[in-house]
Amino acid sequence: MTAPHDRAAGPFRQPRAVWAVAFACVISFMGIGLVDPILPALAENLDATPSQVSLLFSSYLIVTAVAMIFVGWISSRIGAKRTLVIGLAGIVVFAALAGATGSINGIVGFRAGWGLGNAMFIATSLAVIVASASGGFAGAIILYETALGLGIAVGPLLGGFLGDLSWRGPFFGVAVLMTGALIATVLLVPATPKPKHRTSPIAPLRALRHRSLLTMGIVALMYNWGFFTMLGYAPYPMELDATALGLVFTGWGLLVALFSVFGAPRLQARFGTAPTLYANLAALAVIMTVIAMGVDTPTVVIVAVIVSGACIGINNTLTTQAVMLVAPVERPVASSAYGFLRFIGGGIAPYAAGKLADAAGLSLPFYVGAASFLLAIPVLATGHRMLREAETRPADPEPLAPALTAVGAPAACGTPRVIVAVGSHERAAGIVDAAARLARDTDSPLEIVHVQRTAVVEEQAVDTESDEQARAAVTAHLGRATAAGVTATGQILTSVGDHAAAGRALARHAAFAGARTVAIGRSPRGPLAQFADGSFTSALTHAAQCTVVLVDPDEDPRPLTAAGLARLRDSTV
Structure with missing residues (x-):
């Protein structure tokens, strides 16, 4: 039940190496919501349309998706720490370049490089924290969860505060903070051994031949389509300044963190993975429909976005658990294959939403996002039996x-x-x-x-x-x-x-x-x-x-x- 080093030590009694990576995790998770408060400011200051600004998400997530296929291959050859350090360095460089450029196309391009660095970081950070922990892996995971919650919640708040000073502020802020995390990681995290077995660069794509993994990957793609449609376009109808937008998405982020850590496991234990996901996806579809119908009423959009944080947190955790339950391949390979599909969905959605908004108004992207959440339900239903059997596997005679x-x-x-x-x-x-x-x-x-x-x-x-x-x-x-x-x-x-x-x-x-x-x-x-x-x-x-x-x-x-x-x-x- 516990790793060899697991003891009764408190979860926060960890070596400096763990704290260094945890701090980097906070900054990395800030990137999820950091740019949301400045999306309207970017459109105004750079004379860009919302669909052009949405490419900040698309370039970042599509590059992250493609990189997820190769990160396991890279890490198995140079080790987790080196992969982590290269990822952190990439975030520092490209965040600074995004802040220094003067065009929307430049920001979109540098956000793509940021996505590459982030893929290398997120694929190895949790493993490095667990491997470096002396207070037991349970304590290390609690620390990681704390870093995740702080990053998601504080990111929009910091983005709003810096965005009120200048739209360049959030980019330079990430570069400065991540530089500190990079230095601490290089100095404090010990070298990690290379894995005994090297991963093939095409192993994640081969893994998608398994129906169980492909089914859950498609569910994640559809879910992320709706999720990033909301994240990329909800700030515009709110009609708020950067600070107020930051506060809205901070409330959203707090619910994401709380329900991913505490809500999801308890609902899963009570109702099972698949039934909880069915209800959660349906609830997200309702929330998106409310946003679409109330797009001209800022208060409706604000409340709906904040409430959606609870559903997002539940879905993120349970979808990942479902993938790990049914995947017939090694965990790192399954994570890479799943990450590829979910980030592809998140990357395409903002661009498509921009085109829909330009052609037919701001309501249409949210209606399409709601439909995406609903379509994920029958796709998940095709894998219901596999998921149920995987959950009850030890008691299953076959x-x-x-x-x-x-x-x-x-x-x-x-x-x-x-x-x-x-x-x-x-x-x-x-x-x-x-x-x-x-x-x-x-x-x-x-x-x-x-x-x-x-x-x-x-x-x-x-x-x-x-x-x-x-x-x-x-x-x-x-x-x-x-x-x-x-x-x-x-x-x-x-x-x-x-x-x-x-x-x-x-x-x-x-x-x-x-x-x-x-x-x-x-x-x-x-x-x-x-x-x-x-x-x-x-x-x-x-x-x-x-x-x-x-x-x-x-x-x-x-x-x-x-x-x-x-x-x-x-x-x-």
Whole structure:
């Protein structure tokens, strides 16, 4: 459940390398909404039409899309840190050049270079933060989520403030701030080893031959079409100055960040991935229709845009999780293929919206955006069965792909077993010893299970540990359990999402395996980490069909009921 370095340390007790990359993440995520407050000012000062200004988004996102195909190939040859540094340097250079130019065509061209740098940065930043963390990957992910929220929320505010001074201000502001992040990254982040396996530059395109990945990629393309139509054109009917526009998109950004981190996982747990996405896409279509119908009423547009932030946050997280669940290829390849399609949709939409607005008025692009959200629903429905089976894979008698990796001798069939969940922390040995005593007393075999997570933060995904590290978390205890006179086997269970999702995955596996008991120890994570990233214990206890017991090396095992779980949570806090 945890990476080898995961401990009970606080999420913000991290080395300077992690803080350096986190600061760069804040600046990078600012770029999402930084230019929105100055779009009307750019059109006015540079004598450009809204459709010409929209090319700032198109050039940036289309180059990002194409670059996503090759970033994995580059990173596998020069390493994650060098890729990260080159991306940061590219953002510095092209943001400064965009501020220095005097024409809309010049800004559009330099934004394309900015997109190339951003692709190299976003593809490696989360992995570098997790690899550099000493306070555990859970803490590193919380820090990344915090950086994401700050960047999305503060970007429009800073863009509005600097844009009131000059339309060049936001570009120069990013260049200066990112220069500091670049220097800190070069000096503080240690060199990262090159991956053992090099990625083919065409692997992401080949991956799209898989129907499951292509389906989710098309859903993302259609979603991003509507999303970037709104982002690129909603500022015009609001009729606000740069500062006021910045405040509007700050409210929007806060909802994006909050619902991506807290709303999406809880809705997914309650309703499932596909049903939540259906409802969310329909809600976005309604919001876009409201904007289209009220395009002549600034207040309607302002309120609708801010409210859409909640739906955007939910959709970003759950679409990425869906891709990771159904993708039959390696995570980096799946991320590149998915990124290519979603950024292509986001890149084409603003340009097409500009042409529609020029031909038939400002309402039409929003109606087309609403239709794009609606069309994504039947496309997603064609992959509903694949997604449902992937979510329930451990309990499915005919899984689409293996979610379990056996370690050691295979488990005996037909014998109720005791399952013990282990992480890679200093308490694990004592937890396994206590579970072994429980198995011996009940004359049951012991199955040592480690949950290997793929964490998803908004539109980024990263494996929290390598296959070798996950296997070591199990093999470290097999010999000792056997020496205690217990028949012991090992399993590595894969899971996508937060710690609560991992708990539900273990509950499904226990039900499918016909386990007698699931034994767990006290969580090494603090209350803040459990709140932000979900509680493994709570999710397992509520979803399990067998007895869940809390084991402690110095105490007798205790069944965890709802009341017992509440007492445990209180004692942890």
